[in-house]
Amino acid sequence: MAATPKVLDVAGVSKRFGSNEVLSDVSLQVDKGETVCVLGPSGSGKSTLLRCINWLERPDGGNVYLNGKQIGVTSAGTVMGDRDLSQVRTHIGMVFQHFALWPHLTVLQNITEAPIQVQRRPRAEVDDEAMALLEKVGLIDKRDAFPARLSGGQKQRVGIARALAIRPDLLLFDEPTSALDPELVGEVLVVMRDLAREGMTMVIVTHEMGFARDAATRVIFLDRGRAVETGTPEQFFTAPRTERARQFLQRYAESTNGKG
């Protein structure tokens, strides 16, 4: 049977900062339409894994493939220049922990900037699509506002619309709700749940266990730079196979009970 390439194939990626090995030999395959949540204690390398996927960090070892095409390395085997990397990155949307909206552009312009300037798509088409995306994230009335005038939850919904506007094959979320006030987390998770239902292919670094449990198709648990466990949410949350995962879930359960 002819194997269709995975949307994302992370093959044995390693990354070190100085003498500190942040990722060691992490592998992860993602099929089209999957929602994979990356879980783990802080400092376990989750964000670095995400940033190695689109080469915001250059992996020290291992390979990353998007739809079968290697990222960061040309067909001749040399490291890609900025221009080639940009070409690849324009297929991968990213949502940042601190939103990272462009402060000099309005909400609408934030969404249309990359499609018009990088992808060189016609403005009229991009504008129409951006308006539809604003409708989807419930911010149509904020289209002419500057990011500074938005709440955290609104900023992050713009961040998601911006990432969708490039029609990505893959969407990366780097702790999208960690910088939000607790009462604003829900409005962002609602949008992410919708995307999961619609079959967007996503890799999400998160501490939202409830979300991972009912929206993920698969979870991967990182600890000290290693992929310790991977499986369905049911299996991971009800019957974790490793001691480390058990401890992690235990600590998480205690902290939420404490808050109640």
Added chain:
Amino acid sequence: MIRDFGIVWSERSLLLSGLANTTILSVLSAAAALVLGMALTPALMARNRAVVFAARGFVDGMRCVPFLLFAYIVYYGLPSLGLRFDNWTSGLVALIVYNTAYMAEILRGAWQAQPREPIEAGVAFGFSELRLFRRIILPPLLLMAGPVIGNQVIQIIKDSAFLTIIALPELTHAASSIQSRRYVPFAAFITAVALYWGLCLIVEAGVSSIGRLAEARR
């Protein structure tokens, strides 16, 4: 005293042409220095250390030379190296080169104060090289540095007065010509000061409108 200002008034066409020349010099050199400063800023922030070293050397060098001395070098010194400019070209070159260093340094400071994430988002969304700089990095810098750039433009207007020493017919040159021919130093110079002040007020009005744009985005 009223009579002295009357004499200055009778020389108004000379003063106005001086004012016009000062304005032309300042506008041209401020615009050129800002554009060249923008081009130089990435060199100050480059990863390549040789590039940073060269750019830094130029910027620090310029900032430590008194402008008057620099203007002397351009007008009187360069001819001995075979480079001979007329007084207009010398004046413009001196103002532009000198202030390019300041503009680049102002923009570098603003760049370092920017949060890292929006620029990183630019990279993640496929911006690179010139497009990244022009579309993502530079606009917030200009908004943030607007007041300091305005300040530098005022500095340029005032520095242009030094160019009287290379016989450039700008405002200070006009005022000193009036005082030396008509013996009205106080009235001539005070009138020139008032005209410089007017120019600076215009620049400040421009700065505050940039400030309003920046405020909406902060």
